Amino acid sequence: MSKMLVLDQVCKTFNPGSVNEKVVLTDLSLELEKGDFVTIIGGNGTGKSTLFNAVSGNFYVDSGRVELDGQDITFLKDYQRANQIGRLFQDPLKGTAPNMTIEENLSLAYMRNTKGALRFGISAKERELFRQRLAMLDLGLEDRMKSKVGLLSGGQRQALTLLMATLVTPKLLLLDEHTAALDPATAEKVLNITKKIVEENGLTCMMITHNIGDALSLGNRTIMMDSGKIILDISGEERSQMTVPKLLEMFHQKSNKALDNDRILLAK
Secondary structure (H helix, E strand, O other): OOEEEEEEEEEEEEOOOOOOOEEEEEEEEEEEEOOOEEEEEOOOOOOHHHHHHHHHOOOOOOEEEEEEOOEEOOOOOHHHHOOOEEEEOOOOOOOOOOOOEHHHHHHHHHHHHHOOOOOOOOOHHHHHHHHHHHHHHOOOHHHOOOOEHHHOOHHHHHHHHHHHHHOOOOOEEEEEOOOOOOOHHHHHHHHHHHHHHHHHHOOOEEEEOOOHHHHHHOOOEEEEEEOOEEEEEEEHHHHHOOOHHHHHHHHHHHHOOOOOOHHHHOOO
16 A cells, blocks of 8 residues: 655754744654544644644644655645645634635635636536535535525534535545534534545545544544654554553553643543
């Protein structure tokens, strides 16, 4: 199998040489096969979102290499990576335009990712495609395509953002705690939709979560970060037999400290 994502000894320090110097990634190396679904856990400030920013091109890394599907993207700008990388954030309000309708939001996402020419109007063929995809969410949004997105609930908006990010299949999908701001029932619904979309499209995906139960039950691989490094990478039989207490103990052994994040410790 060919590698979809390669990070080779990536380093990043913010404000180097100043009193505010902060090392956020240290010699981080990671390889993802096509179709890998990797869950990422770790305490606050351990470099999880910074890892996503390095992959997305929010900044250039200080050293190391970033490769996507065989292409060196280390020095590509974020907008040059955007049509190959889909990303969802914790805030359901990000990623959609509230004063535009559902179908208008989908049209923008579709044109951006197919490199279509910007134009007014949505074709009948596109509208039917949007309706079919919305119906897959099982939220009734296919009957509300003319509704303003600002009228939707947080869960509906996050599900729509997920659909927008995968309307044209990306090479890589990044989920940055995309259910953390939702109530438990809605979060579970969005996670189920996520699992369905990832599986049906064979997506390569990385998902940051504070819920160790979800981290071990979703996807095929789990990594744990601390101090800008990957300290644990489990898959296969080792992962299938892993429990939350055992994983916490392994973190303690690897990092010589306990997880200090209450949301992780309280996770199911």
